[in-house]
Amino acid sequence: MTDPATGREAEGSPDASSASPATAATAVLDGPIDAIDGAQLPPEDAPPVQWAPAEPSPKRKRRLWLWIGVPAALLAAGVATASLVLIAPGTAVAGVPVGFMTAGAATDAINQRLGATTIILGDGGPTVTASQLGAAVDARGLAESAFDARPMWNVTQWFGDSLDAPVTLDANRADAALRAALPSAFTASVPAQVSFTGTSYAVTPAVPGTGLDVDAIAAAVHDAFVAGTGTVTVSASPMPVAAPASSEKAQSTADQLNAMLQTIGFYVGEERTVPVDPATAASWLKITPDASGTFSITADAAKIQASVDALPAAVNRAPANGTVITNSDGTVLETSVPGADGRTLGDTSAVAKEFAAQLTAGKAAFVLPVTLTPASTVTLQRLLEVNLSEQMLYLKENGGVVDSWPISSGVAASPTYTGHFRINSHIRSQTMTSTDPNNPYWNYDVPNVEWVMYFNGDEAFHGVYWHNNFGTPQSHGCVGMPNYRAKQIYDWSPTGVDVWIHD
DSSP, rough: BBBBTTTTTOHHHHHGGOOOOOHHHHHHHHHOOEEEETTEEETTOOOOOOOOOOOOOOOOOHHHHHHHHHHHHHHHHHHHHHHSSSSSOOOEEEEOOOOOOHHHHHHHHHHHHHHEEEEEESSSSEEETTTTTTTBHHHHHHHHHHHHHHHHHGGGGOOOOOOOOBOOHHHHHHHHHHHHOGGGGGGOBBBEEEEEOOSSEEEEBBBBEOOHHHHHHHHHOOOOOOOHHHHEEOOOOOEEEOSSSOOOEEEEEEHHHHHHHOOOEOOOOEEEEEEEOOOOOOOOHHEEEEEEEEEEEEEEEHHHHHHTTTHHHHHHHHOOEEEEEEEETTEEEEEOOOOOEEEEEEEOHHHHHHHHHHHTTTTEEEOOEEEEOOOOEEEEEEEEETTTTTTTEEEETTTTTEEEOOBBBBOSSSSOOOOOEEEEEEEEEEEEEETTTTTTGEEEEEEEEEEEEEEETTTEEEOOOOOOTTTOOSSSSSSSEHHHHHHHHHOOOOOOEEEEEEE
16 A cells, blocks of 8 residues: 555555665656666756655664674583593693693603603613603503593693603513613623432522613603603613522422422322332423523423333232231230232323323322222230140130240249239340348349240249250249240230230
8 A cells, every 4th residue: 555645655565665765755757758877867847856755764673693692602612512521721641731632632642752751871871762661651541530630621620730650661672672772781690590410409599690770760761751851861880680590499499399309109099109219200300490580390291101101010919918916905916917908000091191290280299090909907816825734835826826835934932923914025135133131042143034025023934044944843933935935935925915824
C-alpha cells in the first residue's frame, strides 16, 4: 500500500527498506525526459521537480560481539585444554627446562641433554659423551612425575625447584668407551683359579688389574647433568680393579669340592658301597668361572660311565647270615658273625647322567637302585656250667653242650661257691696274691696268671701252669684249667655270659 504523503510503500512492505532514492518518492513531470547516465532529467524550461523528503531508514543492530567473542572463547578453551597436558612453567628436571612442554616433549629434552653431556678424562685429557658411556635416566618417568607434581593448571607449582634425575651407566658400554679413550689407564686383572693337585683342590689367588672409577664417573655425570653443565672433568688416575673371579670365591669353591671328595661314591642306603678316589672324581669334573666370577661345577657323564659299568661286581652279593651271643635274659652281648643283607643292582642305564647332574648341584653321594634280600640272624645263648661233683666244665649254646673238659675247683678249705652268676670282667694276665699271718694256706704269690674272667667276687676262671692235676679240686676257690682252655673260654664268653656252678 502506498503512503499518500510520501509516495512510498508503507513500512512493513517487503521492499520498503531496500528502495533506492530514485524510487523512494514519486514526481510529476510535464515535459520530456532524457536519459543521462541512467537518470531521467526534465527539459530546461520545466519547473523544478519537487521531492518529498525521504524518511530515514531504520538502523540495523550490529552483532560485533559474535565476531570478537567466538575467537576469544576458542582461545580460552585452548588455553584450558593446554593447561591439562602441559607441565607448569619454570619447571626443570635435572636442569633441563620442561615448562610449557608435554610429558613426551619433556622426555625427549631430558634424553637429548643427558646424551650431549661431555666428560673430560683428566685435565686436558680425552673426552667421551654420556651417550657413549651408556648413560641413562628414566626420562619418561621423570617427565610424567614432573607433570603429575606440577601440571600447568596448578599455579602454586609454577617455578618450583629443579627435580633430581638419577643417572646410571651401562657397565659394558662405559668400560668399552673408557678403554678406547684412555687405554693407558687399564691393565687386565688375572682371575683366581681352582685346580686339582692330585689329592685335593687348591686355589691360585687372583691378581687385580687397573681401570677408571666408573662409579665416580657416573656420579660426576649426574652432578653435571643436574647442574645443567654440559661438560665435566673427572679424575683419570688408574685405580685397582678386582678380578671378577676373586680369591674368596675360588676358595669357597675349593672348599666345596674338597668336602665332596670326602663323601663321593655310590651308596646303598647309608653305606658308601663303592667309594670313588679323588683323582677319578677330579677327572669327571670341570671348574669354570662365569662373567660375574662365580665358579660352576660340571660333570662329564661319559667319564662316569666307566665306573658305572663296574658296579655290578662291587654291589651284587648273596645274603650272609649273622650270629649274636646272648645271655638268659636275651640281651645281645656280642655279634660274633656280622650279618649282611643280599643286594642286587637294578637298572643303571641312567646312573651316569643322573650322577653328573647331582655333582653339578654339589651332591657327591649317589644312592644306587638296589633290591635288598634281608639276612637272617642266628642267636646263641651261651652258658658256662661247672659240675663240682664231676669237676667238669661244660660250654653250652642254646642248652646244648658244644665242648667240655676237666677243671680244678676250690678245695674244701676254700670251696667254689654254687649259684648262678655272670662274667663281669676279663683280665689278660695278672699276679694273684694273698696274705694271712694266721693261716699259711692263704699266703701265696702267683705271677702271670693268664686268661682271667671273674664271675663271683674274687672267684674266676683262669689258666693254670703250676699243676696238671685237673679233675681234682686244687684251688683257693677259682676254677682252674690249662692255659689253652682258659683262652678258649676267654674268647668264647663275652662279658655278661651266664655262669652256673652246682654240685
